[in-house]
Amino acid sequence: MIRSKSRIYGGWLIAMITLVDTLSSCWFGYDQGVFAGVLVSDNFKEQFPETRDANISGITSSTFxxxxxxGSIIAFVSGDKLGRRKTIIFGLTLNLIGAVLQFSSYHLPQMLVGRIVNGLGIGLTSTTTPVYLSECVKSHYRGRLVGIGTGSNVTMFALANWISYGLYSQRGALQWRFPLAFQVIFFFAVAPLLLLVPESPRWLLLAGKDQKALEVLAQLAGKDIPINDRIVTAEFQSIKVAIDLEREDRTPILDVLCFRDKTHNFRRLLLSCGSQLMQQFSGINALGFYLPTLLTEIVGFDQQMSRLIAAVSATVYFISTFGSLFFIDRLGRRKLMLNTTVALGACQLIAALALRQSDADFSNRKIMGNLATAMFIVYHVFFGIGWASVPWIYSAEVNSLGWRTRGAAAATATNWLFGFVVTQFTKAGVDNLKWRLFLMFAIFAFAFFPIVLFFYPETSNRTLEDMDHMFIQNPSVFVLGKPDMTERRRPTSFIDAETQRIGTV
Known part of the structure; x- marks a missing residue:
């Protein structure tokens, strides 16, 4: 049988799809880091004096x-209709418009509109690119490849902090306009790649484009692989049967919301959203957007040293995030979340107690301030290893095909919504709660341990079609003590179920 005429096959094609996710994640990470330096720039405050008010400063950051x-909600509603590639292209275009509006701003309303439009684009791309990549790669390296995107996200977060530090001596508008303009580079890096990569084969099957899906699966399998190759047709049949079974068992939305559907789509969506909510309430964006401010106003460093420490912390963060690639498939998603949430809580608790002691005894302020700063840096190590990557990978894996875009969109919207909440109250928290703000984050982090332990199943080393079988066979919301739901290795029952699916076609 004739296969696709594309000249890009196998590993090279997977590398290009990974690069689409990686470069999109780079833009996402850069946008998360760039505004912390912008907010403390003297020329920015002169241009936008309203931002000297803590509430206005918070709004300017959090409108993003x-x-x-x-943007995530738009992906929820329209993502399956547009397809993965078109949604990403739409998001990148909005990113470009938002970036231009920001770096060319002379009035606060234009800056706010630019932040919102930029956010719309990032919401669309951050929802869709992990799903797109996860639908195109094999289960045994899916976590590492999606994790590369997260690592790249944090790399650009670190770069944004170093650019902020490098421009500290600049007293003019360049100090903040250049960092905001730099992000335009990402558009011209990723947009050409989208002209070369195919649509997700799973979305093509969902859209009824079976022949095209078969061609893409062959294209992903490697050079000179025909569409009637045994491995290609087996994967095609497994995906198609899973989609057909899902369609046959489709239940009214009210039944889904009441957990009465066999595949537990709403439960899986809640697990996705929960992982993102826990990520935000561990305090990562409080540090990401306001670490220089925290170090200046609470710890007592001058602005230059605060920027330098923020840049060093961000560098440690990105190194540890790439370290997660070593653990993500070896330990599995559950163990990483369980172990690192305890570490995050410990870091926040020690930092809170150090800052409390600093307030109580001014003679110890320098020592206690240094201890708190060290804990912020160690916090980024453990967050990078675990929570930076896992929620994004988890939400791209755990949902069924018919709900994957919606599940990822709802999870991403949760991330952004509570990122807004945390970013908005952080400055007021610094002003009013002082060290108690970090105690609050410590309590949250420790509370996440039993939630993951009792309710979160393992998703590593499973095919995306295994997920339906896993939830059908284990309808209880409690997963502790159930090997099929918690062990890292792919259970034998899942392999048998896949063999049966293939044999029914």
Whole structure:
């Protein structure tokens, strides 16, 4: 049988799809880091004096999150209709428009509109690119490849902090306009790649484009692989049967919301959203957007040292995030979440107690301030290893094909919505709660341990079609003590179920 005429096959094609996710994640990470330095720039404050008010400063930062949450909602509603590639292209275009509006701003309303439009684009791309990649790669390296995107996200977060530090000596508008303009580079890096990569084969099957899906599966399998190859047709049949079974068992939305559907789609969506909510309430964006401010106003460093420490912390963060690639498939998603949430809580608790002691005894302020700063840096190590990657990978894996875009969109919207909440109250929290703000984050982190332990199944080393079988066979919301739901290795029952699916076609 004749296969696709594309000249890009196998590993090279997977590398290009990974690069689409990676470069999109780079833009996402850069946008998360760039505004912390912008907010403390003297020329920015002169241009936008309203931002000297803590509430206005918070709004200027957090409107980005509002836009991103709205972008995720658009992906929820329209993602399956547009397809993965078109949704990403739409998001990148909005990113470009938002970036231009921001770096060319002379009035606060234009800056706010630019932040919202930029956020809309990031909401669309951050929802869709992990799903697109996860639908195109094999289960045994899916976690690492999606994790590369997260690592790249944090790499650009670190770069944004170093650019902020490098421009500290600049006293003019360049100090903040250049960092905001730099992000335009990402558009011209990723947009050409989208002209070369195919649509997700799973979305093509969902859209009824069976022949095209078969061609893409052959294209992903490697050079000179025909569409009637045994491995290609077996994968095609497994996906198609899973989709057909899902369609046959489709239940009214009210039944889904009441957990009465066999595949537990709403439960899986809640697990996706929960992982993103826990990520935000561990305090990562409080540090990401306001670490220089925290170090200046609470710890007592001058602005230059605060920027340098923020840049060093971001560098440690990105190194540890790439370290997660070693653990993500070896330990599995559950163990990483369980172990690192305890570490995050410990870091926040020690930092809170150190800052409390600093307030109580001014003679120890320098020592206690250094201890708190060290804990912020160690916090980024453990967050990078675990929570930076896992929620994004988890939401791209755990949902069924018919709900994957919606599940990822709802999870991403949760991330952005509560990122907005955390970013908005952080400055007021610093002013009013002082060290108690970090105690609050410590309590949250420790509370996440039993939630993951009792309710979160393992998703590593499973095919995306295994997920339906896993939830059908284990309808209880409690997963502790159930090997099929918690062990890292792919259970034998899942392999048998896949063999049966293939044999029914």
């Amino acid at each position: 999150f509002i836009g991103a949450a709205l």
